Amino acid sequence: DEPFSALDVLSAEALRGELMELWLSKRLPIQAILLVTHNIEEAVWMADRLILMDKDPGRVIAELEVRLPHPRRRKDAYFQTMVDRVYATIAGRTEEQVPGKRPGEPGRAYRMPEARINAVAGLTEKLLEEGGWADLYRLAEELRYELDDLLTIVEAAELLGFVKVAEGDITLTPLGEAFAEASILARKEIVAGRILRLPIIRWIYETLHADDDGRVSADYFREQLQLDFTPEEAERQLDIAIHWGRYAELFAYDEDADELFLEEAPIPAIE
Incomplete structure (x- = not known):
């Protein structure tokens, strides 16, 4: 072993x-x-x-x-x-994104890869240096990643639309090239637009916007996610969603209160 x-x-x-x-x-x-x-x-x-x-x-x-x-x-x-x-x-075994998913709907759960956005950014920057294309196994050697770690980052980059993988090669997409060359603020905006397409992120975002003060206990999201995942995986998926959401400044997390919240509370509707 x-x-x-x-x-x-x-x-x-x-x-x-x-x-x-x-x-x-x-x-x-x-x-x-x-x-x-x-x-x-x-x-x-x-x-x-x-x-x-x-x-x-x-x-x-x-x-x-x-x-x-x-x-x-x-x-x-x-x-x-x-x-x-x-x-x-x-x-090549990356799952296809399932649109429109809300936790609790059977058979429509999508597992987000456990990758940091900064690692995805590093991958796109490396591909840009390489002319937009690389052999996956050479890339693993040069970046000194274990196989599982690299493939998780590749899966996240592919999910965001930044790369395409075929026959052991990884290619930067036009969106991925734009992301690699963008400023920090522009990168956040690109990621925000992409992750709002993901069922779990969109569900959290819409739930927070529907709340009067834009704050919801993390336990609520954990319980709902456990309808689709094991408790351990539900916790992992929530952690990923929090990380990606905070990076894109879609929502934030109060660790002391264990609550997700909007940076600016939504304006109550006038009846």
């Missing part, structure tokens, strides 16, 4: 080489090795068969055969194609 993850780069590479030498020379009295890793390049370099798994819930999503002779070269075109294929298989 991730035997090389806690090592420095040079030590990990040396031990991978030692293991592969022992395996290929048949000096190990075993018939198979099962390796769990988040490092896709490591998996393609070492393994003959890849089992790709998803989480929440954990399940097998694909099985790929690596038909490359040993020793393998990372710059080989087929090697890079296999790495791209793995990334494409995993990253």
Whole structure:
């Protein structure tokens, strides 16, 4: 289970080489090795068969055969194609946005990715530097992200309309380019316009505007979200919504009172 993850780069590479030498020379009295890793390049370099798994819930999503002779070269075109294929298989599982969702409506929950907007901004800035396009696995190396962390940020950027992912490549959209080049204030406005399309954010925003003083207990939102999610996931989704909403200045959060509120209370309607 991730035997090389806690090592420095040079030590990990040396031990991978030692293991592969022992395996290929048949000096190990075993018939198979099962390796769990988040490092896709490591998996393609070492393994003959890849089992790709998803989480929440954990399940097998694909099985790929690596038909490359040993020793393998990372710059080989087929090697890079296999790495791209793995990334494409995993990253391509982003769910489609479900419009019009309000908590409590069965079968229409949409899970927002747990990513910070600043991380999304960093991703778009890096892509802009790269000319608007990059290989996902090269990007992971350069940004020093674990696979799960990078894919969560990519999923958030894709949800906001800032990037597109296809065949292991990530491309900056015109909106993503505008966001990367924008000022802080303009970025907030862009994010506000995008996240108001998301069911949970829009529901919170409309609920606050419907309240007389524009303040609602966070417990209300937690309870409603638990109609669609487990208590743990409901809490996580609320935290994400608060972070994104505060970034875009759509609403704020009073930690002491545990309340969400509008910066400016809505004007009561005159009957």
